């Protein structure tokens with residue numbers, strides 16, 4: 001999804017990530033970090049994310065900005081869904097790493113540009129991000145579990 005984030009929204013998210021956002025360690029324990037996006041913030045980006053997932057805001061979902069500092073990565077994995085559900089996720093690149101930080105899905109490299117987004121099934125497809133060797137990568141992410 002090209003230009004999922006406008007320049008203005010992208011800059012707002014970068015600004016937030018560099019100031020008020022509260023980052024904690026990501027799940028894989030490889031150095032990437034997660035900051036929950038509070039209610040009432042980035043409403044238009046959330047609306048676009050609901051649309052991308054085909055849900056409305058009453059459907060359970062998570063919403064984070066992920067930060068990958070230099071040296072962090074995500075090894076190849078799947079994210080299991082609850083039994084009887086499918087896991088759907090939209091990711092938008094807020095800020096590219098200076099170097100590294102290549103997304104691979106099923107071992108295929110994907111060139112997702114800054115401000116673009118993609119929707120995928122993290123429970124079905126292996127995905128990974130190679131080590132960031134320079135700079136800091138920021139990704140907007142919203143996920144949901146839908147009945148099969």
Ligand SMILES: [Fe+2]
Pocket residue numbers: 077078079122127
């Ligand atoms: Fe994942």
